Amino acid sequence: MNTTTAASTAKVTVATIRDWARRGIIAATKVAGRWVIDTTSLAHRITIGAMKRPARKVIYSVETMTAIGGNRWQRNGMDRVYINDWAAFAGIETSRYNTGNISSASYQGEGVSNSQAYKLLGSIDKVWFDATDGKIHGRFGYDESRVASRQEVWDAVVAGIRTAIAAL
Numbered sequence: 001m002n003t004t005t006a007a008s009t010a011k012v013t014v015a016t017i018r019d020w021a022r023r024g025i026i027a028a029t030k031v032a033g034r035w036v037i038d039t040t041s042l043a044h045r046i047t048i049g050a051m052k053r054p055a056r057k058v059i060y061s062v063e064t065m066t067a068i069g070g071n072r073w074q075r076n077g078m079d080r081v082y083i084n085d086w087a088a089f090a091g092i093e094t095s096r097y098n099t100g101n102i103s104s105a106s107y108q109g110e111g112v113s114n115s116q117a118y119k120l121l122g123s124i125d126k127v128w129f130d131a132t133d134g135k136i137h138g139r140f141g142y143d144e145s146r147v148a149s150r151q152e153v154w155d156a157v158v159a160g161i162r163t164a165i166a167a168l
Contacts, residue, residue, distance in 0.1 A: 006037040010046050020045065058165050060136065065129045068164040079131035086127040086138075089160030090153055092120050108156065112147050119145035123153050136161060 003021075007014045018035060021028035027041035062081055066072055070081035083089070091108035094117055105117030112120070122143030129136050136158060140150050148156070 001037045001039055001042070003035050003037065006042050010042060010049075056166050058162050060129060060134055060165070062129070062131050064165045064168060067168055068161065070129065081129040081131070083127040083129070083157075083161065086124060086157050087121055089164065090120075090124075090156040091160065092117065092153075094121075107147055112145075116145045116147050119143040120147060120153060123148075123150045124157065127157055 001009075003014045003017045006017045006026075010017065017026075017037065020026045021035050021037065026045050027038035028035050030036070062072060062079070065081035065083070068083075069085055070083045073080045073082055087094075092105070093107075094102050094105045097103050102114040102117050105112050105114060105120075107117070107120055120143075122141045123145060125139045125141045127136065127138045138154055138157070140154075144150055145153075
């Protein structure tokens with residue numbers, strides 16, 4: 001394998017491949033002035049790099065919360081960003097009739113009954129980000145579904161918000 005192919009496979013530059021070859025990080029030999037890269041050695045190096053990549057840091061701020069669809073609210077010394085579409089972050093998808101009733105629903109890709117969808121939606125009343133303490137807060141509702149507990153829905157909301165911010 002040549003350096004260009006190795007670079008595209010490892011998702012690094014050609015200069016990085018040459019540097020790895022010179023330093024002995026990957027097994028390579030020079031043939032007629034060009035590097036020939038050992039495929040198994042490169043594959044091993046790619047797996048090492050994939051293991052060492054740290055997770056991207058997620059920063060909660062007013063800007064990131066409004067970027068993912070939150071509405072900012074400031075009053076009486078409070079600075080909050082309300083996440084009105086928290087159900088989408090939890091993986092709750094509903095379609096509705098013109099009357100407003102749920103016609104079909106799914107939770108994290110699995111179909112659920114309409115009554116369980118109402119209970120999932122009623123398990124959390126509000127979700128907001130408080131700018132003073134930098135945390136996401138929520139208020140639980142009175143309903144609890146058989147599909148998922150309130151805490152499981154809350155964990156799904158927080159995980160969905162984290163992934164949405166990381167994707168920015």
